[in-house]
Amino acid sequence: MEYVSPEGLRLDGRRPMEMRQLRAEIGAVSGADGSAIFEMGNTKVIAAVYGPREVQHRSQLNNDKALIRCEYTMANFSTGDRTRKPKGDRRSTEISLVIRQTMEACILTHLMPRSQIDIFVQVLQADGGTRSACINAATLALADAGIPMRDLVTSCSSGYLNSTPLLDLNYVEDSAGGPDVTVGILPKLDKVTLLQMDAKLPMDIFENVMQLATEGCKAVANYIREVLIQNTKQLENRHADQLSLSLFRKLLLYGFCSWRIIKFLEKDVEEET
Amino acid sequence: MRDTEPPLNQTQKLRLQRALELLESLSSVTNSNASVTVADTIPVNQEDGVLKGHGTTELEGEVVATVCGVIERVNKLVYVRTLRARYKPEVGDIIVGRVIEVAPKRWRLEINFSQDAVLMLSSMNLPDGIQRRRTAVDELNMRSIFEDDDVICAEVRDFMRDGSLQLQARSQKYGKLERGQMLTISPYLIKRRKQHFHHLDQYGIDLILGCNGFIWVGEHVETKDNMIEDEPVKPDPQNDKSKTSMSLEEEEEETYTPFETRQNICRIANAIRVLSTLGFSITIDVILDVVDLSSSKGIDIHEMLGAEFYVLVAEREAERRNSSTRRKR
Numbered sequence: 261m262e263y264v265s266p267e268g269l270r271l272d273g274r275r276p277m278e279m280r281q282l283r284a285e286i287g288a289v290s291g292a293d294g295s296a297i298f299e300m301g302n303t304k305v306i307a308a309v310y311g312p313r314e315v316q317h318r319s320q321l322n323n324d325k326a327l328i329r330c331e332y333t334m335a336n337f338s339t340g341d342r343t344r345k346p347k348g349d350r351r352s353t354e355i356s357l358v359i360r361q362t363m364e365a366c367i368l369t370h371l372m373p374r375s376q377i378d379i380f381v382q383v384l385q386a387d388g389g390t391r392s393a394c395i396n397a398a399t400l401a402l403a404d405a406g407i408p409m410r411d412l413v414t415s416c417s418s419g420y421l422n423s424t425p426l427l428d429l430n431y432v433e434d435s436a437g438g439p440d441v442t443v444g445i446l447p448k449l450d451k452v453t454l455l456q457m458d459a460k461l462p463m464d465i466f467e468n469v470m471q472l473a474t475e476g477c478k479a480v481a482n483y484i485r486e487v488l489i490q491n492t493k494q495l496e497n498r499h500a501d502q503l504s505l506s507l508f509r510k511l512l513l514y515g516f517c518s519w520r521i522i523k524f525l526e527k528d529v530e531e532e533t
Numbered sequence: 534m535r536d537t538e539p540p541l542n543q544t545q546k547l548r549l550q551r552a553l554e555l556l557e558s559l560s561s562v563t564n565s566n567a568s569v570t571v572a573d574t575i576p577v578n579q580e581d582g583v584l585k586g587h588g589t590t591e592l593e594g595e596v597v598a599t600v601c602g603v604i605e606r607v608n609k610l611v612y613v614r615t616l617r618a619r620y621k622p623e624v625g626d627i628i629v630g631r632v633i634e635v636a637p638k639r640w641r642l643e644i645n646f647s648q649d650a651v652l653m654l655s656s657m658n659l660p661d662g663i664q665r666r667r668t669a670v671d672e673l674n675m676r677s678i679f680e681d682d683d684v685i686c687a688e689v690r691d692f693m694r695d696g697s698l699q700l701q702a703r704s705q706k707y708g709k710l711e712r713g714q715m716l717t718i719s720p721y722l723i724k725r726r727k728q729h730f731h732h733l734d735q736y737g738i739d740l741i742l743g744c745n746g747f748i749w750v751g752e753h754v755e756t757k758d759n760m761i762e763d764e765p766v767k768p769d770p771q772n773d774k775s776k777t778s779m780s781l782e783e784e785e786e787e788t789y790t791p792f793e794t795r796q797n798i799c800r801i802a803n804a805i806r807v808l809s810t811l812g813f814s815i816t817i818d819v820i821l822d823v824v825d826l827s828s829s830k831g832i833d834i835h836e837m838l839g840a841e842f843y844v845l846v847a848e849r850e851a852e853r854r855n856s857s858t859r860r861k862r
Contacts, residue, residue: 287537288537290536290537293617293618293619294617311619311647312619312647313619313647313648314643314647314648314649323695326647368590368599372647373695373696374647374648374695374696374697375647375648403570403571403600403601404601404617405617405618405619406600406601406602406615406616406617406618406619407600407618408588408599408600409571409572409599409600410572410590410599411571411572412570412571412572447572448572448592448597449592485570485572485573488570488571488601489568489569489570489573489601491601492568492569492570492601492602492603492616493557493568494553494812495616495617495812496560496567496568496603496616497553497556497557497560498553498556498811498812498813499616499721499722499812499813499814500560
């Protein structure tokens with residue numbers, strides 16, 4: 261089958277090095293400490309973080325760092341054919357483990373000893389690249405929960421079909437059976453925390469494909485950062501009732517001062533701002 | 534905990550947006566670009582010898598944020614104040630919590646911290662008010678003081694060596710909370726103040742703003758000093774029957790909360806819910822202002838969580854902050 265047309269377009273009309281549209285929303289689950297929805301094209305994932313909280317099973321308690329748990333599930337309605345999957349099937353256990361390890365690499369667990377952090381991710385709509393979407397959603401949810409992290413982890417996949425490296429595979433391209441490389445990076449530290457491939461590729465091609473995925477990760481990181489800073493600013497704007505302290509004190513003085521002193525202070529304030 | 538916004542129609546959306554833009558313009562006058570996200574570099578003057586506080590780490594000679602929040606500088610110390618995060622206790626904080634377990638000589642409390650807090654039997658006043666050693670009998674009677682799922686109010690005493698928290702309740706104002714409701718909001722919305730217990734006389738209500746983001750709204754209870762109270766006189770055997778029926782009635786009277794008080798509790802609780810959904814900082818003045826707004830506009834208690842009132846509160850707050858900043862100038 262032809263996955264890249266002679267004009268250089270993929271099945272869904274993208275260029276080989278083009279990503280799907282990203283959309284992120286923070287604060288989707290009201291009861292959780294942190295939550296997020298992350299969309300990559302038609303793939304849609306919801307993540308909720310609970311914690312740091314008391315360890316549920318005493319035997320798992322860790323005296324010098326936090327315990328991290330992760331659960332990955334796929335909603336029954338997420339795929340085209342509605343199959344009833346048992347809860348602990350191999351695929352979801354493996355992905356849970358992958359997400360947990362990736363997140364553990366970036367959370368500063370030593371700051372929260374004797375506690376537990378639960379990450380729940382559910383796929384609402386599956387269209388390829390659920391693994392990367394879950395990791396991105398989990399990062400957002402952890403940042404929303406105010407959990408200290410070394411860096412934001414972001415993830416993206418890429419593949420190699422019709423002797424062309426393709427970024428961010430969708431379901432059709434994913435099920436073509438070609439190599440599928442999922443990469444997770446820490447963009448600031450420039451380190452790789454996740455690298456998965458289930459096929460064989462020559463070394464030089466692999467490097468190209470991985471480079472492409474890394475570029476994708478960086479693009480995702482930029483987007484996530486923008487979403488987070490906007491969210492933080494909004495929370496702060498709504499919350500910040502008072503002016504900054506030094507300025508506030510001076511302004512408070514105005515009420516008790518004569519006009520001459522006010523003029524004098526105003527000059528001072530102007531210098532500060 | 535974050536509550537989700539009620540569904541707004543087009544005009545309400547526009548009004549809310551305008552109010553929020555006004556808030557933004559007010560706060561951006563003073564703090565410009567103080568917000569950071571994870572892995573953002575915090576600009577510092579390296580020669581000054583900065584002290585890295587909470588929410589920061591060092592990477593290749595730069596100070597880097599590890600949480601989302603606002604940069605705060607105190608002399609040489611640089612730290613990031615988180616907004617949405619779990620409660621960070623400080624000694625002396627007044628908190629509201631829920632008992633989750635009765636353990637030997639202690640109660641375990643859920644207080645929105647990374648671990649459960651511990652209230653020792655020895656660090657609270659006994660109901661008889663006598664200062665003495667706690668005996669094994671006291672330990673067996675612990676459930677008569679607090680049971681599982683009781684809501685109680687206490688003070689942070691100190692941190693134990695493993696980082697867990699010890700509480701104390703050595704005063705009449707602390708203890709079990711009854712006849713009211715507990716609300717859970719994000720702890721960053723509550724500032725530490727001189728006064729966390731509020732008695733709202735006009736409504737007959739006690740309001741406790743716990744530093745951990747748990748808020749208690751309940752019927753006002755007179756703190757009675759148990760130490761002075763005498764032993765009840767034993768009733769005469771002849772009058773026994775009538776007395777017991779009397780006491781039953783009295784008991785009913787005692788546990789009965791008037792309808793009006795219950796309405797007031799709900800009104801204040803809903804006011805707090807609206808404020809927390811909007812993300813405004815919660816103080817007693819703001820809460821009372823919202824309650825007054827709702828009653829002056831004739832808005833029913835159940836309508837307070839609707840879209841119209843949500844937008845009204847946002848506009849009111851924007852107006853309030855706008856006028857207060859103008860007055861100060």
